[in-house]
Amino acid sequence: MASRPAPAPKRPSQLPASKPPCNTHPSAIIADKAQITGAHAVEIGENAVIHPWARIRAEGGKVSIGKNSMVYEGATVGTVDGGDVLIGDYVNIETGAVVEAKSVGDGSTVEVNAVIGKGAVLGKWCRVAPLERVEAGEELEDFTVVYGDGQRRVDKTTKEHAEVRELKKVGQEKVVQAMRTLTPNAMAKWAG
Amino acid sequence: MAATFPYTHYACPCSNLTTPASTSISAKRTSLIPVDAPEDSTFNPHDPRANYSLSPLDRLLFCDECEEIRCQRCYGEEIIHWYCPTCLFEVPSSGVRSDGNRRSSSGEEVEEAYILQCHYCDWSSLDIGVHFSKPTKITEQLAKQRKSRTSGGSSAAEAQPLSHDETFANLATFYKEQLSESGDPQNPYSNSPYSSPNNLARIMSLYGGLSVNALKKTREKPQPMREARGEEEGMLICSFEDKATDDALLQSMQNLDWANTTTAEQRLSAPANKGARLVDALWPVATRLRTRKCRRCHFCPQYLSYPDPKLKVGNLRYKIRALALNHIPRLSIRSLQTSYPLPNPAFCLHAADLLQRQPDIQPHITRQYILTIRNPILEPIRITLATPTTTPGRVASRVTILCPSFTVGPAGDVWDEALSSSTTSMATIPSGNGGRQAAMESLTGRGADESLDRQPEAGKVWERTKNSTSVVLEIVPGALKSLPGIVPKSEKELEEDEMEEGDDVLEVPIYVRAEWEVSEEHDDAGDRKGGKRIVEADGNVKKEMAFWCVLGVGRIGEGG
Numbered sequence: 001m002a003s004r005p006a007p008a009p010k011r012p013s014q015l016p017a018s019k020p021p022c023n024t025h026p027s028a029i030i031a032d033k034a035q036i037t038g039a040h041a042v043e044i045g046e047n048a049v050i051h052p053w054a055r056i057r058a059e060g061g062k063v064s065i066g067k068n069s070m071v072y073e074g075a076t077v078g079t080v081d082g083g084d085v086l087i088g089d090y091v092n093i094e095t096g097a098v099v100e101a102k103s104v105g106d107g108s109t110v111e112v113n114a115v116i117g118k119g120a121v122l123g124k125w126c127r128v129a130p131l132e133r134v135e136a137g138e139e140l141e142d143f144t145v146v147y148g149d150g151q152r153r154v155d156k157t158t159k160e161h162a163e164v165r166e167l168k169k170v171g172q173e174k175v176v177q178a179m180r181t182l183t184p185n186a187m188a189k190w191a192g
Numbered sequence: 193m194a195a196t197f198p199y200t201h202y203a204c205p206c207s208n209l210t211t212p213a214s215t216s217i218s219a220k221r222t223s224l225i226p227v228d229a230p231e232d233s234t235f236n237p238h239d240p241r242a243n244y245s246l247s248p249l250d251r252l253l254f255c256d257e258c259e260e261i262r263c264q265r266c267y268g269e270e271i272i273h274w275y276c277p278t279c280l281f282e283v284p285s286s287g288v289r290s291d292g293n294r295r296s297s298s299g300e301e302v303e304e305a306y307i308l309q310c311h312y313c314d315w316s317s318l319d320i321g322v323h324f325s326k327p328t329k330i331t332e333q334l335a336k337q338r339k340s341r342t343s344g345g346s347s348a349a350e351a352q353p354l355s356h357d358e359t360f361a362n363l364a365t366f367y368k369e370q371l372s373e374s375g376d377p378q379n380p381y382s383n384s385p386y387s388s389p390n391n392l393a394r395i396m397s398l399y400g401g402l403s404v405n406a407l408k409k410t411r412e413k414p415q416p417m418r419e420a421r422g423e424e425e426g427m428l429i430c431s432f433e434d435k436a437t438d439d440a441l442l443q444s445m446q447n448l449d450w451a452n453t454t455t456a457e458q459r460l461s462a463p464a465n466k467g468a469r470l471v472d473a474l475w476p477v478a479t480r481l482r483t484r485k486c487r488r489c490h491f492c493p494q495y496l497s498y499p500d501p502k503l504k505v506g507n508l509r510y511k512i513r514a515l516a517l518n519h520i521p522r523l524s525i526r527s528l529q530t531s532y533p534l535p536n537p538a539f540c541l542h543a544a545d546l547l548q549r550q551p552d553i554q555p556h557i558t559r560q561y562i563l564t565i566r567n568p569i570l571e572p573i574r575i576t577l578a579t580p581t582t583t584p585g586r587v588a589s590r591v592t593i594l595c596p597s598f599t600v601g602p603a604g605d606v607w608d609e610a611l612s613s614s615t616t617s618m619a620t621i622p623s624g625n626g627g628r629q630a631a632m633e634s635l636t637g638r639g640a641d642e643s644l645d646r647q648p649e650a651g652k653v654w655e656r657t658k659n660s661t662s663v664v665l666e667i668v669p670g671a672l673k674s675l676p677g678i679v680p681k682s683e684k685e686l687e688e689d690e691m692e693e694g695d696d697v698l699e700v701p702i703y704v705r706a707e708w709e710v711s712e713e714h715d716d717a718g719d720r721k722g723g724k725r726i727v728e729a730d731g732n733v734k735k736e737m738a739f740w741c742v743l744g745v746g747r748i749g750e751g752g
Contacts, residue, residue, distance in 0.1 A: 145313050145314055147312060151451055155313075155314045155315075156315075156318075156319045157314060157315070160318075
């Protein structure tokens with residue numbers, strides 16, 4: 001198992017960045033071009049999908065990704081120096097998002113190019129709209145929607161209707177299934 | 193008025209600004225050249241009403257049938273079709289009438305029922321407790337649910353103020369009653385010389401009347417139309433008595449934050465939302481449809497502009513587009529002294545350049561201008577120009593056209609020019625050996641033996657290209673203030689001396705008359721008009737067209 005330098009394969013490896021100790025579930029899919037760096041532990045849950053060009057930085061602390069969650073292209077999960085990052089189950093971190101939060105609750109979605117600051121805490125079933133920001137240290141209650149220009153609201157529909165939550169879970173499982181078929185698995189590279 | 197000089201504005205034939213009493217349009221288009229009687233039939237651009245009839249070329253359309261310019265007042269707009277701005281779905285006009293001008297379908301599924309859900313912020317209609325049984329006819333289902341809610345509320349407590357919808361219905365009924373009771377229905381008696389049935393009845397009663405009933409009716413003075421007087425007639429009473437609901441509202445406004453109150457825009461989005469002060473009282477409203485409009489001549493039902501109804505096309509295409517640009521000779525003016533092109537405001541690099549005003553024109557100094565006429569049609573035209581010797585209005589400038597009568601060549605395809613062996617224009621083939629001289633000629637369009645400071649001559653055309661001709665105008669601007677005289681001025685004269693806004697703008701009214709011949713088979717309008725034209729011996733139809741236009745030359749400055 002050769003260690004790969006993190007940025008690009010063509011550079012001569014003078015300073016090989018270490019491949020972090022990954023504890024990945026056998027059913028997870030990690031793309032070949034995904035970038036997992038750092039020294040701390042990385043844990044990837046059942047059925048999770050890490051898309052190509054996603055970056056998981058376990059440099060500041062460990063990173064854990066829950067079941068049926070996905071990290072899309074260009075997204076960055078993990079801090080350089082800020083502590084652990086825990087992503088819950090059924091979570092989508094969409095393209096280009098930067099998540100340095102302490103934890104992201106189950107069922108939440110961080111949409112395209114959003115930024116979650118260090119140490120923030122997102123509750124369950126939250127939704128951060130594209131390009132929105134959650135400041136460092138901020139705590140969002142369950143069912144909070146961050147939208148507009150920094151506005152917050154409580155998502156009553158998901159909160160009060162259990163069937164909506166169920167539907168969202170089912171929906172997420174379907175999307176994950178579709179992504180699994182599309183992303184070639186290179187877990188062997190990262191496993192161990 | 194255009195901001196930048198020089199400009200050209202064209203007068204629509206609907207204007208009546210030539211000062212003789214005759215207002216018929218045909219009087220303006222006779223072949224009398226008004227140079228003979230300038231004071232009687234001159235277009236005065238400084239007249240305050242001139243603004244209503246002058247338009248720049250880009251606002252004018254042209255009616256093929258009437259063969260006249262049509263300004264914005266002379267054409268009407270009609271809606272061709274309605275479409276949803278988001279999904280470009282076209283709603284047939286029958287659908288618009290039944291569903292109103294809103295989008296009435298699309299939704300999302302939850303179990304067997306359907307709800308409306310926002311993809312962005314996850315709001316759903318479950319928040320207000322609304323779900324649908326089928327995904328179509330949402331507007332209808334929404335309206336039903338709203339009605340059952342509001343009517344359910346008011347039947348519970350009779351002291352509740354009437355809902356907005358009921359008030360509207362009451363008011364509409366009331367007004368209809370008022371109209372029928374008091375009013376003059378205009379149509380039934382439009383043929384008679386009496387302005388209203390009341391008048392007719394009154395006059396008849398003077399002569400004995402028809403019957404007892406008729407007499408009775410005439411004795412009763414018809415009530416003038418009045419306004420609603422109570423709630424059952426539709427009046428909305430705003431009272432301060434209902435303190436309880438007001439207090440509750442204020443309390444909740446204090447507890448919730450600013451984001452939870454509605455904006456005026458939200459309240460105005462639908463009649464149902466008029467009274468909603470808090471966001472959770474808002475009712476979903478379907479997207480407003482947008483329209484595509486076509487334009488028709490008022491005088492004949494000819495389409496002047498008809499956009500292609502197909503929406504999926506990237507650009508807006510037109511099936512019919514009759515612009516004045518393509519039918520009337522176009523005038524433009526520039527100063528003879530400055531031969532370089534004037535700075536176009538679109539190409540200014542610095543904001544300061546835009547504000548730079550052109551230097552004012554000095555009074556009493558003769559200036560020469562080049563007036564260019566461009567011909568857009570496919571036949572050569574003979575142009576006659578006329579302008580009053582002095583411009584009308586407070587400031588009288590003397591204008592002379594050095595060559596008032598000339599021809600302009602036809603606009604043709606590019607191929608015509610390339611294929612034609614003879615050239616009438618100096619701008620096409622540069623003679624010479626490809627040296628610097630030839631290059632200069634092709635740039636400036638002048639022959640090798642012409643010097644750049646030739647003098648304008650009376651009766652001669654200044655420059656001629658394939659489809660445009662330029663002649664020279666001499667203008668002597670008048671002074672803004674009349675010279676002080678020996679005799680002190682009376683009050684009246686002092687008043688007249690007062691400068692109004694816009695008096696210092698030098699505007700020259702020009703009457704343009706174009707004549708041309710069209711061969712018979714090309715004459716479309718003639719067929720439609722039903723043979724009013726006169727066919728000449730050689731199979732050509734004579735056509736003519738005339739209009740006033742105003743050339744804005746510049747501002748006259750102080751001095752002289």
